[in-house]
Amino acid sequence: MNDFEFHSPTRFVFGKGAERRTGELVRAFGGTRVLLHFGGGSIRRNGVYDSVVAALGAAEVPFVELGGVQPNPRSTLVREGIALCRREKVDFVLAVGGGSTIDSAKAIAFGTLYDGDFADYYFGKDVKNQPHVPAALPVGTVLTIAAAGSEGSANSIINLEPGNLKRGATGDALRPRFSVLNPEFTYSLSPFQTACGLTDIFAHVVERYFTPTADVEITDELCEAVMRTVVRESARVMADPRDYGARANIMWAGTVAHNNICGVGRAQDWSSHGIEHELSAFYDCAHGAGLAVVMPAWMEYVMDTDVARFARFAARVFDVAATDPVVASRDGLSRYRAWLRSIGMPLSLSELGARVEDIPALVAKLGLKGNTLGAFRPLDEMDVTRILELAARA
Amino acid sequence: MNDFEFHSPTRFVFGKGAERRTGELVRAFGGTRVLLHFGGGSIRRNGVYDSVVAALGAAEVPFVELGGVQPNPRSTLVREGIALCRREKVDFVLAVGGGSTIDSAKAIAFGTLYDGDFADYYFGKDVKNQPHVPAALPVGTVLTIAAAGSEGSANSIINLEPGNLKRGATGDALRPRFSVLNPEFTYSLSPFQTACGLTDIFAHVVERYFTPTADVEITDELCEAVMRTVVRESARVMADPRDYGARANIMWAGTVAHNNICGVGRAQDWSSHGIEHELSAFYDCAHGAGLAVVMPAWMEYVMDTDVARFARFAARVFDVAATDPVVASRDGLSRYRAWLRSIGMPLSLSELGARVEDIPALVAKLGLKGNTLGAFRPLDEMDVTRILELAARA
Numbered sequence: 001m002n003d004f005e006f007h008s009p010t011r012f013v014f015g016k017g018a019e020r021r022t023g024e025l026v027r028a029f030g031g032t033r034v035l036l037h038f039g040g041g042s043i044r045r046n047g048v049y050d051s052v053v054a055a056l057g058a059a060e061v062p063f064v065e066l067g068g069v070q071p072n073p074r075s076t077l078v079r080e081g082i083a084l085c086r087r088e089k090v091d092f093v094l095a096v097g098g099g100s101t102i103d104s105a106k107a108i109a110f111g112t113l114y115d116g117d118f119a120d121y122y123f124g125k126d127v128k129n130q131p132h133v134p135a136a137l138p139v140g141t142v143l144t145i146a147a148a149g150s151e152g153s154a155n156s157i158i159n160l161e162p163g164n165l166k167r168g169a170t171g172d173a174l175r176p177r178f179s180v181l182n183p184e185f186t187y188s189l190s191p192f193q194t195a196c197g198l199t200d201i202f203a204h205v206v207e208r209y210f211t212p213t214a215d216v217e218i219t220d221e222l223c224e225a226v227m228r229t230v231v232r233e234s235a236r237v238m239a240d241p242r243d244y245g246a247r248a249n250i251m252w253a254g255t256v257a258h259n260n261i262c263g264v265g266r267a268q269d270w271s272s273h274g275i276e277h278e279l280s281a282f283y284d285c286a287h288g289a290g291l292a293v294v295m296p297a298w299m300e301y302v303m304d305t306d307v308a309r310f311a312r313f314a315a316r317v318f319d320v321a322a323t324d325p326v327v328a329s330r331d332g333l334s335r336y337r338a339w340l341r342s343i344g345m346p347l348s349l350s351e352l353g354a355r356v357e358d359i360p361a362l363v364a365k366l367g368l369k370g371n372t373l374g375a376f377r378p379l380d381e382m383d384v385t386r387i388l389e390l391a392a393r394a
Numbered sequence: 395m396n397d398f399e400f401h402s403p404t405r406f407v408f409g410k411g412a413e414r415r416t417g418e419l420v421r422a423f424g425g426t427r428v429l430l431h432f433g434g435g436s437i438r439r440n441g442v443y444d445s446v447v448a449a450l451g452a453a454e455v456p457f458v459e460l461g462g463v464q465p466n467p468r469s470t471l472v473r474e475g476i477a478l479c480r481r482e483k484v485d486f487v488l489a490v491g492g493g494s495t496i497d498s499a500k501a502i503a504f505g506t507l508y509d510g511d512f513a514d515y516y517f518g519k520d521v522k523n524q525p526h527v528p529a530a531l532p533v534g535t536v537l538t539i540a541a542a543g544s545e546g547s548a549n550s551i552i553n554l555e556p557g558n559l560k561r562g563a564t565g566d567a568l569r570p571r572f573s574v575l576n577p578e579f580t581y582s583l584s585p586f587q588t589a590c591g592l593t594d595i596f597a598h599v600v601e602r603y604f605t606p607t608a609d610v611e612i613t614d615e616l617c618e619a620v621m622r623t624v625v626r627e628s629a630r631v632m633a634d635p636r637d638y639g640a641r642a643n644i645m646w647a648g649t650v651a652h653n654n655i656c657g658v659g660r661a662q663d664w665s666s667h668g669i670e671h672e673l674s675a676f677y678d679c680a681h682g683a684g685l686a687v688v689m690p691a692w693m694e695y696v697m698d699t700d701v702a703r704f705a706r707f708a709a710r711v712f713d714v715a716a717t718d719p720v721v722a723s724r725d726g727l728s729r730y731r732a733w734l735r736s737i738g739m740p741l742s743l744s745e746l747g748a749r750v751e752d753i754p755a756l757v758a759k760l761g762l763k764g765n766t767l768g769a770f771r772p773l774d775e776m777d778v779t780r781i782l783e784l785a786a787r788a
Contacts, residue, residue: 225616
């Protein structure tokens with residue numbers, strides 16, 4: 001096991017009607033003037049917007065609002081939000097939505113306090129705007145889709161324009177102070193949105209599970225626990241989108257999958273996420289759908305790096321009975337693909353609208369420039385090309 | 395799944411040499427004058443005391459010290475610590491030790507700011523010394539035994555004298571601000587201490603796992619993950635007490651078992667802990683050893699409440715293959731007892747030095763007075779008597 005730090009200070013308020021506490025929570029974390037940040041308007045149709053505004057009103061918290069966050073959230077809107085927060089003297093950013101909205105809110109929260117272009121952080125520049133740490137306005141979230149895990153993570157990913165470069169920033173200041181999780185808010189998601197979320201949650205664990213680090217039984221076990229839960233509950237939720245128990249288990253699994261309790265003490269990989277981000281930036285496809293295409297291809301390509309681990313994955317997560325590790329590994333991958341298909345995910349580049357002839361451009365956009373991607377098996381540009389070619393053939 | 399709040403803000407710093415950061419961490423959480431609180435002197439023999447004092451010195455953090463915490467920590471020493479903190483204007487309590495030391499430190503941290511007898515909190519009185527929440531000095535820990543989970547919990551249990559009443563308090567202010575976990579610090583534990591710790595960690599999960607709440611698959615899975623890990627790693631650590639990987643997995647499992655990530659969204663039971671606290675208060679036996687006697691007897695007594703759950707426990711944690719749920723449940727209990735025996739734990743009251751004729755007095759000290767204990771199967775005084783009788787016969 002590697003040395004590590006684990007710090008997940010977010011206060012999670014989970015359950016039916018939890019959003020009624022939003023105003024009180026903003027107050028508890030020092031907010032007196034809020035930016036209410038959201039997406040394309042679904043929260044107006046399903047009543048979430050009204051509930052949250054009522055909760056802010058009950059706590060007498062004034063707010064300004066900025067909607068219009070798109071999937072693969074754009075830097076243009078982030079810059080608009082930063083200007084708005086400065087002009088309106090906002091001291092708390094409240095994201096109501098999914099991962100894109102929360103990531104956009106985190107970027108705004110940072111940028112408002114940063115004396116320069118917020119994108120510096122996402123390009124890996126030194127952005128310490130107070131001793132040792134980048135500072136940000138406090139962020140809270142009201143989650144409406146179980147997927148990205150951004151409600152409990154220190155991460156934010158933004159589509160940087162021009163050029164559509166999807167890049168991430170990580171820092172303790174980006175962790176939400178609180179997150180409100182009401183599983184009923186996910187009832188109105190389409191089957192495709194639900195499935196994309198399930199795929200993303202599962203992938204967050206996979207990126208941590210396939211590691212070169214030895215002797216991490218406790219986190220291996222926690223990873224398998226979350227992956228099994230996602231697979232089991234996916235069948236229930238696809239059959240009945242208003243199954244509260246299934247929605248609740250999935251929502252909490254989504255948080256646990258990404259607040260890093262499943263990742264401490266081990267080298268993590270994140271190659272599939274890295275490759276997928278170029279796909280979704282290029283084609284503006286759903287992140288979950290992109291992962292469903294990339295991750296099985298990545299598994300196929302790297303399987304021989306550690307067949308024992310793939311065999312364990314197959315046995316523990318997909319109940320594969322084969323005892324030969326190579327056979328078990330392949331069975332596990334087949335079952336993973338079958339599970340993705342069963343919830344309606346694409347498996348090949350073409351289903352995603354991607355084209356084989358774009359592969360060189362996609363690989364170039366990763367910007368590896370002689371460096372490698374990932375830790376389980378470090379990948380160079382040729383490796384990534386092969387993985388995308390496998391994804392084209394799936 | 396029940397509605398819940400989860401808030402575990404402790405910063406965990408884990409690994410070899412992590413204690414070197416103690417002074418810096420005290421500073422980061424606002425400490426300028428520390429009470430260094432510890433137990434019977436083992437930390438002086440194994441070098442932990444010197445390492446921590448050096449780290450405080452490097453960060454120029456002055457401290458006063460109070461040693462002498464005993465297992466089943468006493469209220470008398472807590473009162474001494476409170477007086478010392480007030481006299482010396484201490485603003486941070488640093489516990490170096492195991493659960494008893496940390497629980498004692500939490501009690502001192504609360505009592506220093508409370509205008510009354512600290513035991514009020516432990517007797518369930520209204521002790522709000524600031525709006526809505528009991529306040530306490532900030533607490534940090536340097537852990538030396540994987541067992542109680544107090545390094546990441548909101549709980550503290552003190553042996554209240556006179557009368558040896560073991561009572562607990564719970565509150566967010568009692569959660570340590572940081573905890574330093576260096577698995578090497580547990581190398582020098584005796585096999586008995588190590589086994590008591592393993593038993594306690596396992597029991598913290600059991601008390602959460604056996605629940606009347608339906609549809610909590612995600613936490614069921616996390617519970618099973620931790621229990622399996624503890625059983626697996628116990629064999630390694632009993633064979634080689636200096637196996638870093640085993641010590642590391644066990645240490646982190648001990649934290650995960652009790653910061654409540656395994657308990658959210660469900661009614662918990664805690665009957666076995668409640669009954670055991672009377673045993674260890676009465677006979678001053680080790681808490682883990684007491685649990686090894688009480689918990690299997692509790693299982694035997696309540697098994698018919700939900701045989702399906704016991705069968706799942708047997709299959710998932712102890713690989714019991716039997717398909718008949720009653721047979722599987724009994725097999726699971728047998729294997730749990732066999733595991734406890736394999737790590738050197740007692741199984742019967744007499745091995746603990748307890749006497750059958752004391753049972754009525756032990757039951758009376760629980761103070762049920764017509765109320766019941768636990769949630770999986772609420773127990774009255776007669777039920778507790780029967781459980782202790784089963785423990786006598788084991």
